[in-house]
Amino acid sequence: MSTLDTLASQVPQELRVKLMQHFGIAKEYEKNPGMISITYYCLMYIANEALKLQKDKQFVSNVLDYLEATKRNNPNDEIIKSMVTGQTTIEELISVLVTETNEAEDDEHKTPEQLRLLMRKHYTVGGLADILSVFGSVKDDFITLGKIAKSRAVAIFRDLKSGAGSSGGPSSAIRPPDSTSDRTVSPEIPSKNPSTSFYNQTTSNKDVPFDVISQVQRLLRYANSALENEDIATTVHNCEQVLQLLQPYNH
Structure with a gap:
């Protein structure tokens, strides 16, 4: 069992529903050594949420130990070293994923596998939007993106349960809205970067x-x-x- 799996098994019951999604994102990015910084900030968010509960101090301590070990093992990772760079990186990652989900939503004919991939990307966008809170106040654009992404992920999950995409034909439940004002769009991020x-x-x-x-x-x-x-x-x-x-x- 990996360290992340061990930590996930220790999540306080009151936080399991809320935080297991973020553990999933952390595990996914941990597979790529170049993206360990995303895992790092996922765990920072998890620690912050657990601290708010003020119950399981041992769990929080274990997560903090993981964060310290990750920082120690990646001394040259600029994204981990700089919170400003970390925030910019996650905002940009959200923008990339939103662009990809928008393109996927434009395809009216989706297979079940394509729907599952789209659902996972929406869940990831929603989770990453949550994680931005570790840097302070989250920009309104990203709060909105997170809410829309989570809503779409739930809708796609329901569509899959009802058999959407099984015939390869279009489904009104998974087609993008006709009005562009309701479409998920990538925010414009003001930055010198x-x-x-x-x-x-x-x-x-x-x-x-x-x-x-x-x-x-x-x-x-x-x-x-x-x-x-x-x-x-x-x-x-x-x-x-x-x-x-x-x-x-x-x-």
Whole structure:
């Protein structure tokens, strides 16, 4: 049993329904060493919620031990080291997932497997929106996105139970609304960080693996930081690495 599985088994009964979703997100991102920071902030959210309950101090202590161990084992992870960078990263990840779910919602013909994948992505968006609370007040756009995502996930779950998608034909329950005002849209995130606009421009390219996008995002942050410090050599070096990563996907 993994450490996360052990922690999940220790969740206070009062919080099981609320937090098991976030443990699921944490486990999913733990599979990719480059995304361990997402797992880190999932556990930080879980610790914060457990602290509010003020009952199972041992559980909270165990989660805090996990956080300390993760930080110690990833001393050079800028996303873990900087809460500001962590917030920006999770906001950008939500935006990427929202773009993907919007594209999937546009497809009127969904198989059960496609519906399950879409449901999981909606649940992830909702959970990540919750996690933003560890950084302070959550922006209204992301609160709204989280609520919509959770609602869609529940709706898709009900559709699957009722057999939606089993025939491969369209289902009125899973088609996107006719009114664009009701559609889930990616928020515009004001930021000096060039990676934000990069995401908005490139997420439609389905050929680029997410881990590559994540690496590009990180390099662009480094380049931006170096440029602000007038370190041109480092800026150029990071930008060259970005070009090397993206060149194979420049169709």
